Amino acid sequence: MRDLFRISLRYGLIGSALIIIMFMVFYFSGENPLQELQMFDLFIIPIFIFFGLKEYRDRYNGHLLQYWQGMTAGSIVYLTIGFVTALFMYVFIQFDTDLISEHVAIMLKGLEDTQTKIVEEMGADSYIESYEKVKATTASDVILDSLVKKIIIGFLITSVASVVLKRKQLPITKK
Template sequence: MRDLLKISARYGLIGSALIIIMFLVFYFSDENPLQELQMFDLFIIPIFVFFGVKEFRDRYNGELLKYWEGMTTGTIIALLIAGITALFLYLFVGWIDTSLLPEHIEILLGNLEETRDKIVEEMGADSYIESYEKVKGTTLRDIVIDSFAKKIIIGFLITSVVAVVLKRKELKPKS
């Protein structure tokens, strides 16, 4: 169990660090990282969950993996990535550069305005107005919770698949 926690912590911390580095790269290249970073979750989390579970199986568990071990390892990795990056996001946007949130909201409102006719046509004017007000009222708490929840969901779904794919049991000798 100690090895499981050690591997999970290592991969969770490295994955978090990579997402934070990408956030800072976007930030210092004058992009709004709140807008750009969401796509990286779809790549980084699966990679770190897969290789974390695989390393646990191959290196520390005698090339055997039970489903619960894979699920536990992957879930801890995803929780660490989600928690650490959410905390970083809260601190950075809430304390270091508070202008990121209003910029992000303006970008979202611009995107909403571009698709206004399509939204009104497909779902009605009330739906557009409701969406506009919802986006306009976005808070830092909303952004942090959304980021955390999306990472957890992605992590859990990927972990389920990885735990099944990498699962190996001891072969019983034939009598």
């Protein structure tokens, strides 16, 4: 059980470090990292969950993985990634408060660009409501949204990876 926790935490911290590095790369290249990292999570989280489970199964658990072990390890990985990156974003946003206003401006521009389509499909009231919600976005909204998305992605991927990598010890048959 100790190896399960240790391996999962290591993969979670490495995944967090990679997301933080990409955050900084986007930030220093002039892009808004809050906007750009949303798609990056779809690649990082599954990779680290899968390889974390695989390493535990193959190196530390005798090529066996039960479903509960996979779910436990995967949960530790994605929760670590989610909470460490959320904490980093919170601290970083305290130093650069313009990130949120830039993020909101980008989202408002996207809404304005698709205004006619939204009004046609869902009505003017829906567009106005969406516009006001986006306009009122705060730092805690962005951080919480990022955390919840990481948790949802992680849970779904962990469920699948736990089933795919699951192996049980075969019963001993008498001859």
